Amino acid sequence: MTKFNRILIPGGLGFVGSSLALMIKSRYPDAEVYVFDNLKRRGSELNLLRIKNQGIHFYHGDVRIREDLMQIPDCDLLIDCCAEPSVLSGTTGSPDYLLQTNLLGTIHCLEYARFYKSHFMFISTSRVYPIEPLLSLPVCESQTRFDWDLAEGHGFGKEGISQEFGMHGYRSLYGTSKYCSELLIAEYVANYSLKAIINRCGVLTGPWQFGKVDQGFMTLWASAFAYNRSLKYIGFGGSGKQVRDVLHIRDLFLLIELELERASEWKGEVVEASGGKSNSVSLLELSSLCEKISQNSIEIGRVTETRPMDLPVFYMNCERSFKDYGWRPTYSVEEILLDIFAWLEAEKKSLMHVF
Template structure:
């Protein structure tokens, strides 16, 4: 598929802005439009970047259908969200649901009326917390590891595949994303919507405005660079919880391929992440940040585990690799070095946001 106009919702966010600029730079479409309500602190810094890169910026809100009438788009890339897994636990879930679920319905209507296709960024958080907590783990001096023998479907030494169970509570955030996926499936069936769903694990890299409840790699790098404080929260406070990490540039390569081969991937759901090779525990990440920044900061330990925290998530990328021949090419050191170099270069504007 060669789209003429791509609308990137959440286009001033970390992923949305990086993707929009990448697609424009690689001439994937004649027009690339980024729409964002600038709710996320720091997203405003991306507006001049987008314009300099030839991406049109529109201040708009996906909760308002009329805001989406910006152009005759033929592909929509959904990157807007309240992306925190903790959202709604100590406050109302209204913004979360209105954006992540009702906003998605507005986007689907936008696509239905125009015959546009959609690439939807979902999350590994669609997988339920109890099932993730039931994965048998081994404990090494620096991390949890997936143990050899497992009882659940969809888990192996490679990580968690699309066959992993889906029933059980998954966080309010995860529920809005899974509910959106269900509506995408219905729109595909009822109206022939062409849609691909990427269930992303942790994404990281330059322009991520990391904070305590979302974007831990950027948070870790920033707190080292700007000499703040950090805590290992939960699981005894040992910092052994593990995630795989995907460099945002690897995601850009993947989405570009998916757009080019939309007919091959439409109707499919993929687990997308860095995989076992690009995984880290918090305490391993601390070591890497110390090496890259040359700074050592105090790290507190909070033994108590927060709601919605899971000890391990590693993506099994076998399905997407077999379908498109894509696999991540950037390792964790590259993620941390690129993030550090970006923060260092923009320290004056980032210090207040990221400290």
């Protein structure tokens, strides 16, 4: 295994970045861990306290500004967690902040890695897949969910979407910015022999995710039941039957540990990191689980109109990851929710003003 003594996590006060920073520091206590963040996101101040309490170094800066990033001492591993993560970002105004953070930010991270000869890990998204081809896939409907009605095809089948799926078409400004970053990473691997790996993630979730309507639906839903907030089923006739697969952040870390053991072999490969079909859930099913766990019932409204970027079904086929790394998610959907509800109760005083 390649030993990493200094690890840099841009975007390190967001949900994914802070969670990985804390897990890495716990697993590798001798490593120096640096997080870099602009403190823009709601809840960042809570994560800042958590990482400082564990001896993790914090640098305040903006990934859009190259000089801010280059002030950090040379690190031998960079995990790029920078993102404006909402699929709706930039759709009702200027895309400037989104594109500069997600794309220019990754360029600056790549340049840091090239300059210091750091290994490079990129946290990408399943939103890189184009919307119209996904919408063209046949969908069936049951009492509680939509699902694909698929024969096996190129890049799709009963277990979901894989990286062989066609990539032509629009995919949202967010998805495009992340896909462009993936392509740039391939160029840095080819031109500069950068040691890099891409984790193409589905919906990541768990404690310390400050969910909102356009991003982080698992904690948003659980917090509404825990704190008596109202919710809405948006789109698809207000049915609540839209489906996503979910992955606990600790399960992503378990995969990353396995990847780090083979870091000397990294060649820019894409690794599917997702819950898969067996860890998929509809909003309707999620409401039932939340009601069961919380023993609480809340008002859920309905908005019939479907938003332009919304999909009735999406889950990824992770069979390649299972085979290549001997990895599988360990948390079921219900176990993820139990962990989230325990956090919402334990941290209620500090979280009530966040959700």
